[in-house]
Amino acid sequence: MSTLNGNDEILMLTILALGSNAYGATMMKHLTKVTGKEWSIGAIYDPLYRLEKNDMVESELSNPTPERGGRSKRLYRLTKKGVDAIREHQRVRSELTGGLADLA
């Protein structure tokens, strides 16, 4: 099992949540909204590039848009490997959180 750290997991879940509209700006806004604290673009791209290198996520460039100064969006989605990894991660996590329920 390839281990994912907390950041990786949050980012991958964000990509899933945003569906076909997952790119830097939307992810940044979504995460800021959900977590309630400001996310910097560096904190998003740094793990993202590594995840891409490890084939967990893949990206493609959209058509250039005027609101981005004529730049393209880099749209992210999970690969098969990425989906498997996050599922495995969730499974392990739900099994382990049994202890948390006992605590309550």
Added chain:
Amino acid sequence: MNNKFNIPPKLAVWLINKFSLSRHQNDVMGDLEEVYYQLLETEGVGKAKRWFWKQAVKSIPHFIKNNFFWGGIMFRNYFLIGIRNIKKHKGYFLINLSGLSIGLAIFILALTYVAFDLSYDNFHLDNENIYGLVRATSNANGETGNSSILPAPLLYSLKEEFSEIQDATRYYRTQKRSMKSGKNLFYEKDIIFADRNFFDFFSFTLLMGDRETILAEPNTIVLSEELAIKYFGTIDVLGERVLVDNKLDLKVVGVCDNVPINSSIKIKAVIPIETSKRLYDFFDNRESNLTQIFIKGNNLENLNNDKRFSSLLKNYYGEFPEAPDKLYFLSLADFHNKRDVLKLDSYLYKYLPNEMIQWYLSMAFILLFLVSINFINLSTSRYLTRVKEVGLRKVIGAERKQLILQFLGESVLLCVMALPIALIIFELIKNEFMTLLGVPMNLNLWDYPEYSIIVFCSAILLGVVSGVYPALYLSKFRPTQIFSSSGANVRSKSKLRKILVVSQFGVSFLLIVFTFSLHHQFKKMAEYNMGFERENTILVQVTEETRPKLELLKEAFVQHPSIYFATSSNYIPGKWSSHDLVKPEGTESGKKWKMYTYGTDYNFTKALNMKLVEGRGFSKNYNDENSVIINQTAQKQLGWDNPIGKEIEYDNSKLKVVGVVEDYIFHNVHFPISPAIMYLEPQYASYIILKHSEQEDLNTLKNFLNDKWSSIVTELPVEFSTLELEYTDGYKYLGSIFTITRTFGIIAAFFSLLGLIGLASFNTSGKGKEIGIRKVMGASSAGLLMKMLNEFLGLVVLANFIFLPITIYLLEKFMTYAWAAIPTPIPVSVYVLTFFYSILSASVAVLYQSLKAASANPVESLKYE
């Protein structure tokens, strides 16, 4: 809304772009701008800008982390490509690798010697607190001299004046002494007489004996491990007895470790200073300069202008006419480092003079410079092999910065690979080299850890310095140039390369001229007439014990039919520079002349075949006890037209001039011709001088002399030398400078030829079409060959002419320094020879490449792919 004030803060944008990887910049900026403009509309410009800044500040640490991550991956990639390139071009790789290894090896050698030289005396526990007392004296001729050899009782007065002195010790050494135990009888150097706290003061290791009580008792001796083994075969020798100088019967009370090679105090045996009074009566003499005085204290050099020194001088020396001008403290380290500058006279040893180390170090740097140029030449000359790779990388999106880093990485990699080879070469040649320099030691880089770090850094630096230009050069081509149908666009004229080749050839020209000149000078020196004959002259040493038998020995030796003359002298002609003040007749009262004074024997001028201009040499037919012979310079300086019969007062006796000899040099080759006198003083002779026939075999003669010696001097061994040997010994440093220069000259010449070959391949590759067209238009192969040769030879000629004045200037300086006494002009033929040599070797070097290019079939180069 997109007006000037509303755009994101420029500095923040710049910062983000600076730190993020270039291929991510578009994504990052796109996202940031998108959110920024949204915020601008909803929250206003101030908040949006603040948000942008916050993003920049918070993101930069992530970007840096990201850079490292990708940098690591890229490095692995470059490394692989570097290795692949090496495998593909093995020959080129080997030439570069061997060049860099040789350059580095010589550099390591020089550096390690410097490390050794700087480590002198650092094993003494508080070596930075050890100082020596030095006197500065000046004479009427205006020369100042520094000497640390001082009267023994001076220490007591010194201690009274300076309460800062925490500890003090004295020692002195004399010439060789005989040492005997049972049947073992040898002459030993470096037997010293020292104060009883000597072993307490310095940190020499005692293997046997009690440090507390050692040297306290008179008539005792501490042996070095070497001597203990030599005489007794073991170091367990406490209580054994040795006989020194046939007079001192001493009890062994200790054995010390052999002194480290980096100790400037060399000891083979130590005897209590009090015991030396049995040999000499002048130990307590207030004026006899005899001992080296060492003291301990903190920052004693700060006291050097202290008034107490003048009161010390006054109190101790009083009205003594030869009192020093000044006394001062000199740290132990400076004894070593400043001895050449101060012309310091002391009992301390140092293997190589600083000039010699500097000469060698500069040679090593020149060589490093040459191999670096060589690397640059060869890498840029092969640019065509890499140019397609560069083009492809750029098309895929590589930036110039990355390519530069890649090529730099390759050259650093090469230098790092050259380092272990350099270390192996260093191990292989170091002993040879140290023998050449006459330093009997095992040089080991790992003894100086901080220097091994310097070596490692130098290797990397060498890689960077050599790699910068090729990296800039190779990375500059644009893909459109490279892949355009006319590949010739890639050709680029390189002025720098030409400059490099010119300077490489220039330096090798300089070294070769130096080699030839040194060779010439050495030949001159071997033949040089010092004013006396060195050939066929044997020296037999006499010491205190054997001196009473001098006349007997001379008579016995001269019985041999091949020995023409037997005479004696106070020291070795060729290493002799005793001088004193004399008072020739007619000089004003109170004035004295400084002249070189040589105590000799009957037949001296005959045995050395010195030319008499007037009068005669010393002869037993006359009563010559009060006679003197002067040289021509003395005659000239005194202005005496008829010197025979005039009087010279010296050493409280009046001597009559009986002869004038042609000028001679009794000291080494650096010595200028000076006024000198010779007088009879066989009672202080140190050497018997024997002039023998040329035909006689030296070994048979020595056997004969040995037999005679043993029949007269039963208890001491005989020691031989020859004048010729002593003469060559006098310029052994120059000999090693010559050998080093010659070796470096050859290496430099080799590298400059490699550089030229590189330039030739650079110039001919890619010129195929030009040559093809020229041939089609009617040019002949021979004509083209001449054209190309001329191009290269032009550079060589240019190099020679640019470096000619530099060479002449440096050579002039060097020759004046090294051979003040023998100013032989360097013949023009040396320059002409070097010039033709470089033309010839350069032609041979480029001939192959040029011939190949010139004789190529134009069809090959012109046919359309």
